[in-house]
Amino acid sequence: MLDQRGILWVIATLVISMLPQLASMPVQLVAITLLPVAWRILAEFRHWKPMPIILRILATALAVAVLVSTYGGLVGRRAAVSMLVLMLALKLLETFRIRDARIVASLALFLCGTQFLFSQGPAMIVYIVACLLSSLIAFIYLQRSEAFAVLGKAPETDRKLLTELAFGASMMGLALPVGLALFLLFPRWGSPLWGLPEDALDARSGLSDSMTPGSIQSLFMDDSPAFRAQFETGIPSNSELYWRGPVFWNFDGQSWKVSYLSRNLEADNKPDPENAAFRYVVQMEPTEQKWLFALDYPAMIPGNTKLTMDYQLITTRPITQLREYVMASDPGFHDSPELKQTLRRAALDLPEGFNPKTAEMMANWRKAAQSDAEIIQRTLQYFNQQQFRYTLNPPLLSQHTVDEFLFDTQAGFCEHYASAFTVMMRMAGIPARVVTGYQGGYYNNVGSYVLVRQSDAHAWSEVWVSGSGWTRIDPTAAVAPERVEQGAVESLDQRRYMLDFQWLRNARNTFDLFQRGWNIWVVAFGADSQSRLFSIFGWEILGPAKLVIAMLTAILVIGAIIFLLAPLLLKFRSSKKPDPLSLLWKKFIRKLERAGVVSKPSMAAMELAANANSQLGYKGDVIFRIAELYTLCRYSRDAGRQTELAELINTFQSRSIS
């Protein structure tokens, strides 16, 4: 019989393990998930019967339909895990037996494991501990009601919730050293046996392979880290920190897209690492995209990565795990002193019939100008002198995006400026392209590394100028120079969301040091780190034989830890002090035994006294008095007598009697 405590703890375990997933689910799915949970809790208190099977099937079908329509199918990890969450919640509708309750609690732990596909941050420690603790308590209560099922109901013990919590916590505490030893020593696989299919990825964060007005703006709200860079050389000034990402050539009037050429042609001319002014190590958070980020111009190519002809670093597989790479950058590199005809055509291409007013203005400027540089200068001045505003909430643009932006709204974000500038350059006959990436970053003094957040996402332009090749122009800097000097968030004079405070951002930036350490020591720990660890013992590369030795050592160490620690746990289990009265009585019996009295455990106190008197030939009444007092203390709960008894026993001298 499943008792109330048991099911409530199972539900608690399930809800705790669902929390991170619930936070990322659309609100209608959250409601559908919580509904069966609420029903089951009510059923427990109102003694409802299990739902008829027809209703359960209907509820399941309905829930799955909503899920599929919300995610547009069951592809993607979020959808799959949401499915698991939903099914577990629905399983509660028929959880009225211990067996089902155990399945739910176990699968809640499985769900807990799946959540680490999405986040492995240090905050997840709290999540693990909460899930583990509540599941342990649920299992303890389930076991108890299972064991006492033969009697109907488990008897109450003095094991209150606090005892169970302490017991669960001590089990976890004992398991921790062994678990950590396993974590460090358990052999890891160098490469995965199977990978995630690419369509299972959700492309959840970061820059994407197209840029429409609004796409970077939404990133701007996201303060999660994109990557961290630790410089071996000096740290560049903020205005030099342009982290290059996706480069766009194709414009269809509304949005910018990557071109086939730029993604697939490799760079002929690669910067020489010898000339690199900056050397640094990047620790990149998973993006599920293929871009690696580097300062202009990347002079090194990490493994499984290619350097394209417009100097994007593109990996062969999406980045689904924390990735670390060594990078060097040469800001003085000349990108394409000569521009091939096909590329020039691609860099000048514009769709027909868009933005007539801008086209007319640019044609006029072209006529008036002596050189390309003059037009570039004039355009930047135009942005600077007209009443352009740098804002997070620009008005929506419809068809002629550049015309409307330049002449009507005059308000926008970096992507608006970069897009408009690039279109204007192309109209004036200057080859231009849009580059997206990140600009700036927060320098963490303690850890001496640069932290770049998603909110540092930025878009700028590159124009081809004969002689110097592709040259970076940041039109946003012409409108809002503080964007480049101070950073995107700081340059804004409004809060992005309710809790967006400077002090909170500072605290978070400082705390990031811990996050980074966590990444290095926990999240990024793998086969490489493990062999580095083993190299401490002098094993550079672990062959199969040494691996076996390592495993055996690990097992021995773990076994030793278990057996050394076990008594601690078991001591805890009996932490209750033995009854002082029994201790006193035992002491008395020991004293009698020393005098030669033979006693049996089965003897009652008075019987023992009579026995002792006859064996010792003792005529006094001390022994009887002690036995009587003991009997009184034991059975009448007369606490006052206990001190008297203690005194009698302590002063009792068997020798003086015999």
Place this chain on the structure above:
Amino acid sequence: MATVAAPPVQKSISDNISGWIKQRVLAKRGPLTPPFELEYRHIFVLPTKFGSGFGFMLVCMALGGLNFNNNMALILVFLLGTIAQLTTLIAYRNLSGLKIDSVWSEPVFCGEDANFRVFVSNREDRQRFAIQAGFNQAQDCKDFKLNSSDSFLLKHPTLSRGWLEMPSFRLETRFPLGLFKAWSWVFPQTRCLVYPEPAKKAPPLPRSGHGQTGRPAKGDGDEIHGLRKYQAGDSIHRVAWRASARHDELYSLEMESPREDACELDWDLLKGGDHETRLSILTAWVIAADHKQLSYSLKLPGTQIAAGKGASHRSQCLESLALYLL
């Protein structure tokens, strides 16, 4: 005839394993009979069905975690695995040191369940939780406080009269999480005396004994015999006021004097019928005679028990019936 069906025996794999272990234990070490203390070599630990399923889930999680090198998932798996491992130790410690003092049972009539009481004591300064006892399936479950003793009640169906040897039983615990069970087989050398089943429709008690026979003298006496309608002349002290109030009529108590009565229960009185039927009628007679506080004697071929009454006389008669020709 009320037959008690033996509990259905489900043979699962773990039952088979534990049966095999039981045979091995018996063959290697001889039976363990009370009193004795459970030690490490008496206690076996194996995963339960739930434990195996849980283990399978952990293996799946570990494979996923290793494949994607998802370290947090691996930490979770390793922690859970270690905790599971730890519970084997806890379950073992929950049983180890438990002392089985004695096993004891009272005679029963055939058809009733034999009640075996297993007296167990916890001599240590630690609590023990949810210790189950049973022959095949657990029948009783107890918590033990520190330095305490308690008893388990194990029921076993009886199918025939005579001595019922108590089968081996096991003490088992799945504390704390139910992932593993630790158990120990006990081979008690205890037997329960099973009396013949008393016949449902026994002939009336033969009253041919040497004592006084016939109806007891009603009227004056010290013992209440029954109620009858009030008749003129009945003493006012004899009126049963309570009964009268219920029936709107006056009733008075009928009294009788206690008197010695005796009967002779003789095997030869019962002609026809097989041995068992005769024994069961004699059993019913013994019970009836004892109930009526008659003095009775019992005569079986080869055995004769002189007239008498009281509990020990009754059990002597029943025992000789139970063991007749066995």
